[in-house]
Amino acid sequence: MSQPYMFEKPLGLRDTLPRAQQEISRLELIFQRELQRWGYDFIKTPALEYAETIGRASAIADNRLFKFLDAEGHPVVLRPDMTTPIARIAASSLRDAPLPLRLAYTADLYRSQRKEGGHPSEFEQTGAELIGDATPYADVEVISLMMSLLEKSGLASVRLAVGHVGFVNAFFYDLVKDKEIVKRLRNLLYNKNDVGFHEYVASLNLPDNASKRLNTFVDSRRMNNEETLAYIETLVSGSATPVHSYYRNILELIHLLKLDHLESRIDLDITLVPHLSYYTGFVFQGFGGNLGFPVASGGRYDDLLAKFNRPCPATGFGIRLDRLMSAIKIPEDKRAKRKSAVIYNRENAGTAMRFAAEEREKGRAVVLQHADGIDNPDQFEQQFETVNYFLDRTETGE
Amino acid sequence: MNQSVITIAMPKGRIFGDACRLLRNAGFQLPDTFETTRKLILDLESEPFRFILAKPVDVPTYVEYGAADLGISGKDVLLESGRDVYEMVDLGISKCHMAVAGLPAHQNHNPFLKIATKYPNIASDFYRRRGEQVDLIALNGSIELAPIVGLADAIVDIVSTGQTLKENGLVEYNRLLDISSRLIVNPVSYRLKKTLIDQIVEKMIRATEGTKIGMD
Secondary structure (H helix, E strand, O other), X not given: OOOOOOOOOOOXXXXXXXXXXXXXXXXXXXXXXXXXXXXXXXXXXXXXXXXXXXXXXXXXXXXXXXXXXXXXXXXXXXXXXXXXXXXXXXXXXXXXXXXXXXXXXXXXXXXXXXXXOXXXXXXXXXXXXXXXXXXXXXXXXXXXXXXXXXXXXXXXXXXXXXXXXXXXXXXXXXXXXOHHHHHHHHHHHHOOEHHHHHHHHHHOOOXXXXXXXXXXXXXXXXXXXXXXXXXXXXXXXXXXXXXXXXXXXHHHHHHHHHHOOOHHHEEEOOOXXXXXXXXXXXXXXXXXXXXXXXXXXXXXXXXXXXXHOOOXXXXXXXXXXXXXXXXXXXXXXHHOOOEEEEEEOHHHHHHHHHHHHHHHHOOOEEEEEEHHHOOOHXXXXXXXXXXXXXXXXXXXXO | OOOOOEXXXXXXXXXXXXXXXXXXXXXXXXXXXXXXXXXXXXXXOOOOEEEEEEOHHHHHHHHXXXXXXXXXXXXXXXXXHOOOOEEEEEOOOOOEEEXXXXXXXXXXXXXXXXEEEOOHHHHHHHXXXXXXXXXXXXXXXXXXXXXXXXOXXXXXXXXXXXXXXXXXXXXXXXXXXXXXXXXXXXXHHHHHOHHHXXXXXXXHHHHHHHHHHHHO
């Protein structure tokens, strides 16, 4: 690369200017309050982690990691997700804490580096992890919590797609009895390549019945929830199989989401397979507003903690604030200048300071500015909703 | 992303005629001027559909970012761009295939094979799978020139009738994969406008079956 220009930042990195940062802070606050109300405790982890531990367990492709050597020569990564560091904590520092654990975070994550717009290398995420509860009730909790956060953020037409990768794996395995084929089929679902899926199924030379079941499986995405449930039921055989117990969980989840009045905003899509490979059960993605990308995603990852020597079921989600920001339409009046100004001179300094202090006590944002420090008064005053002048030439009080 | 209108990205050029015919078969009331207009955006009067006319290689981009809900795109373009979109229906139109081609009696004297192509990702993927390392030269058109003027040992390109290869004295070495046009869908649009999009998908599947029967 040639010498960077003064204003340039490394590929995929951005500045956040006051107006945007104000909105982000507002969202962070809404999220923090709501997560605390649900009894989730916030934690923080370092931005740098060892490549051999977090880097390897995180399931983000190696070429998407920021990786370098620390002062001692150990390979380190900038954390590419928060679920893995939280799994590390749950398996170490919080090893003896009573389960289930409810943890939350807001953190910057790093995934390098794509040349194209809309894919920043550094982005902020708020999320929650519910660790130590294997029941579908835990899945419902994190789903409702995520929906609640998205609603409270002001995102329009919030929708959620829910799938179950455990079911997908077990169902495929029952039909083809080959882990490699299951992996390829699952990969085609992840790539959203329905045409490729049908072609691959045709190339497998399975018995007609099995091919037909696989093909219908993909087409089930076009069904509504009732049809999907009825359809899944036809796939379940036997009563002690994994497929059967996953099916019971799906039924229970939908039942509970109905109780929570969330069912109408949820699209049960059994073909949904997200990219993070550590998911083992329910998976979900949140959508809304005007954005072409999902704003939130999550799922159950029952095997991840075992990588840190503490086998333990867990489920959780993350909301991408950068995407949420582009998906939310912030009304102009909400954005408007909400600060007032106090402009004073030497004679009125005491009064002006007291006035500003009182206003701030009331929770208002006040800029206290000496008149001599202003270069262009018209331009300066335009930024404020109200301007109070303390500019009498006679001394007041004191 | 407008909630009540479905935006469909159409590829201008080679596929456009086939795609329009298929849409009409699927029941879309396209205006007669659709194929001849120079406008880039067209709204249907009778139905909530908006068409945008884009360069074929850009169609998956419009759809991935959600600027269009659906699109019609060749499999070659989809493979090369690797965009995150639903590839829902093989429309069975504009069929061709991807091939390696070159001069009939070409002897390679380089340590590395030099391959000229419009599809560097597809070409690189093909040779990696074969366990061969090659030098890729990216070109934007008239790829057949490259082996003739000695720029490359071979080309990776789409072949429909084989006429262009023949007229330029080239032969096909390998057939990589079959190509046809696909209906692609933005993943978020699919969730937010599921009912409308599912209807379109069903219509397109039916129209596609029609063309397949007609052609066979």
